[in-house]
Amino acid sequence: AQKITQTQPGMFVQEKEAVTLDCTYDTSDQSYGLFWYKQPSSGEMIFLIYQGSYDEQNATEGRYSLNFQKARKSANLVISASQLGDSAMYFCAMRGLNAGKSTFGDGTTLTVKP
Amino acid sequence: GAGVSQSPSNKVTEKGKDVELRCDPISGHTALYWYRQRLGQGLEFLIYFQGNSAPDKSGLPSDRFSAERTGESVSTLTIQRTQQEDSAVYLCASSLVVSQPDTQYFGPGTRLTVL
Numbered sequence: 001a002q003k004i005t006q007t008q009p010g011m012f013v014q015e016k017e018a019v020t021l022d023c024t025y026d027t028s029d030q031s032y033g034l035f036w037y038k039q040p041s042s043g044e045m046i047f048l049i050y051q052g053s054y055d056e057q058n059a060t061e062g063r064y065s066l067n068f069q070k071a072r073k074s075a076n077l078v079i080s081a082s083q084l085g086d087s088a089m090y091f092c093a094m095r096g097l098n099a100g101k102s103t104f105g106d107g108t109t110l111t112v113k114p
Numbered sequence: 115g116a117g118v119s120q121s122p123s124n125k126v127t128e129k130g131k132d133v134e135l136r137c138d139p140i141s142g143h144t145a146l147y148w149y150r151q152r153l154g155q156g157l158e159f160l161i162y163f164q165g166n167s168a169p170d171k172s173g174l175p176s177d178r179f180s181a182e183r184t185g186e187s188v189s190t191l192t193i194q195r196t197q198q199e200d201s202a203v204y205l206c207a208s209s210l211v212v213s214q215p216d217t218q219y220f221g222p223g224t225r226l227t228v229l
Contacts, residue, residue, distance in 0.1 A: 107156050
């Protein structure tokens with residue numbers, strides 16, 4: 001069984017500052033992928049970043065980076081230089097290798113203050 | 115190209131009625147997924163299809179829920195004898211293949227309200 005835990009129901013950050021959204025996971029799979037999605041108030045799910053369990057380097061996509069600590073089973077999302085448009089719900093998710101089922105956390109609501 | 119589309123965008127129904135939700139995946143995507151998202155919560159996996167393989171139905175909450183997919187095209191999620199607890203947004207996603215890295219592209223969802 002897989003489990004994703006996001007312990008921060010809500011987070012606030014000042015515009016232009018960096019913020020870290022926490023995600024820990026539990027799985028018995030040897031190979032897996034970790035994902036972060038953004039869900040604005042419009043409801044669409046937007047893929048942000050992916051980290052494979054065997055990737056040695058942390059993934060980066062523009063202002064998004066994933067702080068992957070395999071031994072601690074954590075996959076925190078770091079957003080640099082926050083923008084007002086970053087205000088949204090953020091979900092951490094995982095899937096096993098070649099598995100269709102994804103497990104999602106309960107999400108973190110990020111509010112960027114001007 | 116076109117993204118994942120879902121219809122209807124909103125559905126209001128009475129308890130006990132059957133509903134059908136439709137998903138059109140991105141052309142060429144072999145994998146298709148259904149999720150349920152209750153208000154303020156994360157996504158619950160329902161079912162996934164991969165090409166002609168048997169679907170993974172492990173997330174369907176009861177036998178009132180079923181889904182079909184014809185080949186690599188449209189999928190329909192059917193909920194029979196709807197209950198108020200079925201009220202949620204139902205999200206469909208598709209991906210090119212089921213392998214890593216694999217990005218799921220989500221549709222806009224169908225908001226189901228059971229009165």
